[in-house]
Amino acid sequence: MSATDFTTEQIAIMDKIISRYPRSRSAVMPLLHYVQSIDGFVSPRGIEKIAEILELATAEVTAVSSFYTQYLTKPVGEYHVGVCINTLCAVMGGDAIYDSVSDHLGIGNHETTKDGKVSLERIECNAACDYAPVVMVNWEFYDNQTPQSVNDLVDAARAGNPPAPTRGPNKLRTWKENSAVLAGLDDGLANEGISAGEASLRGLKIAKDSK
Amino acid sequence: MTKLQPVLSAHWDEKDSFTIEGYKRHGGYKAVTTALAMEPDAVIQMIKDSGLRGRGGAGFPTGSKWGFIPQGDNKDHYLVVNADESEPGTCKDMPLLLANPHSLIEGIIIGSYAIRANHAFIYLRGEVVHVFRRVQQAIEDAYKAGLLGKNIGGKGFDLELTLHAGAGAYICGEETALLDSLEGFRGQPRLRPPFPAIAGLYAKPTVVNNVESIASVPAIIANGIEWFHSLGTEKSKGFTLYSLSGHVENPGQFEAPLGITLREILELSGGVRKGHQLKFWTPGGSSTPIFTAEHLDVPLDYEGVSAAGSMLGTKALQIFDETTCVVRAALRWSEFYKHESCGKCTPCREGTWWLVQMLHDLEAGKGTEADLEKLLDLCDNIAGRSFCALADGAVAPIISSLKYFRSEYLEHQRNGGCPFDPVASTNFSVVNS
Numbered sequence: 032m033s034a035t036d037f038t039t040e041q042i043a044i045m046d047k048i049i050s051r052y053p054r055s056r057s058a059v060m061p062l063l064h065y066v067q068s069i070d071g072f073v074s075p076r077g078i079e080k081i082a083e084i085l086e087l088a089t090a091e092v093t094a095v096s097s098f099y100t101q102y103l104t105k106p107v108g109e110y111h112v113g114v115c116i117n118t119l120c121a122v123m124g125g126d127a128i129y130d131s132v133s134d135h136l137g138i139g140n141h142e143t144t145k146d147g148k149v150s151l152e153r154i155e156c157n158a159a160c161d162y163a164p165v166v167m168v169n170w171e172f173y174d175n176q177t178p179q180s181v182n183d184l185v186d187a188a189r190a191g192n193p194p195a196p197t198r199g200p201n202k203l204r205t206w207k208e209n210s211a212v213l214a215g216l217d218d219g220l221a222n223e224g225i226s227a228g229e230a231s232l233r234g235l236k237i238a239k240d241s242k
Numbered sequence: 243m244t245k246l247q248p249v250l251s252a253h254w255d256e257k258d259s260f261t262i263e264g265y266k267r268h269g270g271y272k273a274v275t276t277a278l279a280m281e282p283d284a285v286i287q288m289i290k291d292s293g294l295r296g297r298g299g300a301g302f303p304t305g306s307k308w309g310f311i312p313q314g315d316n317k318d319h320y321l322v323v324n325a326d327e328s329e330p331g332t333c334k335d336m337p338l339l340l341a342n343p344h345s346l347i348e349g350i351i352i353g354s355y356a357i358r359a360n361h362a363f364i365y366l367r368g369e370v371v372h373v374f375r376r377v378q379q380a381i382e383d384a385y386k387a388g389l390l391g392k393n394i395g396g397k398g399f400d401l402e403l404t405l406h407a408g409a410g411a412y413i414c415g416e417e418t419a420l421l422d423s424l425e426g427f428r429g430q431p432r433l434r435p436p437f438p439a440i441a442g443l444y445a446k447p448t449v450v451n452n453v454e455s456i457a458s459v460p461a462i463i464a465n466g467i468e469w470f471h472s473l474g475t476e477k478s479k480g481f482t483l484y485s486l487s488g489h490v491e492n493p494g495q496f497e498a499p500l501g502i503t504l505r506e507i508l509e510l511s512g513g514v515r516k517g518h519q520l521k522f523w524t525p526g527g528s529s530t531p532i533f534t535a536e537h538l539d540v541p542l543d544y545e546g547v548s549a550a551g552s553m554l555g556t557k558a559l560q561i562f563d564e565t566t567c568v569v570r571a572a573l574r575w576s577e578f579y580k581h582e583s584c585g586k587c588t589p590c591r592e593g594t595w596w597l598v599q600m601l602h603d604l605e606a607g608k609g610t611e612a613d614l615e616k617l618l619d620l621c622d623n624i625a626g627r628s629f630c631a632l633a634d635g636a637v638a639p640i641i642s643s644l645k646y647f648r649s650e651y652l653e654h655q656r657n658g659g660c661p662f663d664p665v666a667s668t669n670f671s672v673v674n675s
Contacts, residue, residue, distance in 0.1 A: 051404045053318070057406075059426035060423070061406065095427060095428055099429075100411065116574070118330060118570075119330065119331060119560050122667045123668060123669045154369070155328070155582070156328060156330040156332070158333045160330075160333045160558065161333055162333075163488070167369060170370060171371055175669070178670075213371065213409075215378070218375070221260075221375040222261070225257075226257060226258070226260055227337055227340065228337070230492075230493050230495065231494060232255050232494070233511060235248045235254060235495075237246055238245070
């Protein structure tokens with residue numbers, strides 16, 4: 032495939048992304064997220080296109096892409112499941128969850144099920160420790176998980192009917208769709224979901240009750 | 243007994259707390275009007291006088307940071323918000339942005355006006371899509387309301403605000419690595435000086451502030467310095483978010499005056515999980531040396547925690563009870579630092595790799611007592627020998643766990659492996675017991 036394979040509409044979106052920044056090179060990260068939303072990973076044609084429009088060498092774009100763990104060299108599943116295995120989540124059950132779901136799916140870290148539906152990743156702290164153990168699917172929060180709940184979650188996802196995130200939109204979007212959000216493309220779902228989960232409100236509730 | 247003080251979190255229990263209507267209902271964006279009627283220097287002075295210190299870990303006075311920006315230099319200035327919250331245990335900025343993104347935007351408008359910046363950025367970690375949506379919506383609504391864009395509030399002040407998603411690199415929480423990343427490079431820390439205030443984003447004067455620091459600004463402008471000083475301790479003024487997690491009955495966010503103690507937070511929240519005792523905890527994320535039960539009464543402010551041998555950090559109180567193996571905890575954190583080391587400085591890049599190797603052996607019971615000295619020597623050759631604080635953070639859990647639990651390391655050797663049952667420390671083990 033050559034870099035010209037992107038549609039006129041897609042190229043117009045890329046130009047719009049660049050226009051947010053005082054200097055074009057700053058757009059390399061959102062452009063990489065955008066390429067992932069189209070191709071499912073940082074494709075060679077995506078690297079070429081970004082290099083072309085930002086007037087960089089492809090090696091410069093690859094150097095950036097390879098530094099960040101969210102940019103992928105091969106496609107993941109429609110539902111990318113990240114199990115937090117940093118200390119606190121691991122101790123609270125993240126290790127057990129990872130072993131269980133890895134066993135259940137028959138895949139390991141950075142692997143995808145044969146039907147292309149679900150992939151698995153051991154992830155680091157995702158800033159939701161008061162909801163440990165935490166699992167992220169397509170970078171949406173699934174709080175207070177157990178080995179059973181995650182096995183059920185991936186089964187439902189493979190059947191095309193994943194449960195909604197705990198603190199997120201009403202319906203789980205695909206990995207590609209969520210990558211577009213990270214590129215700055217509005218999907219209109221900001222108003223869906225709760226303001227705050229139970230743990231986030233803990234102190235507030237105690238303060239109100241003591242008044 | 244210190245009382246909780248919800249300020250930023252005061253209305254998170256309302257269904258529309260994240261909308262501009264929900265924010266304005268409780269006086270939101272009034273501080274912008276107040277600030278724009280002041281001279282920019284007066285705003286800087288007010289934040290200096292408030293004593294507000296950085297809430298992202300380092301605790302540097304926010305007003306002083308603003309004051310370092312050279313004025314009248316005919317250069318573009320930038321305000322960059324560090325929303326790359328990734329320090330293990332830290333989980334305050336994400337719920338804040340999910341429930342109350344407008345407090346950050348209002349703080350950004352005020353801060354940018356004060357330092358004479360016409361373009362601000364929010365660098366948000368990439369692994370939180372719904373938080374991205376909420377912040378993006380808030381920015382759009384602020385533009386529609388004339389709070390961003392040209393001639394804000396009819397005062398001739400222009401401000402563009404760009405939301406930027408990271409892509410999974412802890413190191414980008416380090417302010418100079420963040421700037422390199424925002425410029426479109428690999429996120430690696432810069433040698434300082436020059437500091438960002440002189441040569442930051444695009445080599446222009448730049449302030450980098452944490453989400454919570456900037457989000458606290460409107461409340462200070464609105465309620466005044468005296469109110470802010472009525473909270474907190476002598477050198478640590480005001481309120482802050484404490485994040486309680488781990489082996490407790492009720493984890494969550496607790497907004498309180500600086501200086502509250504863990505004992506007080508545990509008493510208010512229901513304590514360590516039933517039938518168990520506190521073993522060790524972090525006062526401010528994994529990069530802050532661990533504490534034990536003997537530190538329950540340490541005032542959780544910048545000076546108090548520092549005097550007790552750790553750091554306030556991000557106020558991420560991760561609680562571990564007696565079922566937790568401290569060697570396993572230290573190993574897992576070390577694996578994190580190894581994974582996140584950007585590779586720029588040799589002591590950190592190579593050293594974290596060796597730390598993991600040694601801890602692996604020690605946890606498996608294959609180490610010797612001499613290895614503990616070697617481990618400490620290794621730590622000594624990593625800390626303070628790299629461009630940024632990641633290296634210092636990497637050794638903190640190891641040195642501090644050895645200080646308090648040396649015998650537990652040795653127990654692994656005597657036992658020929660880990661003496662703990664990992665099932666006992668899980669959340670779901672409680673269901674069975």
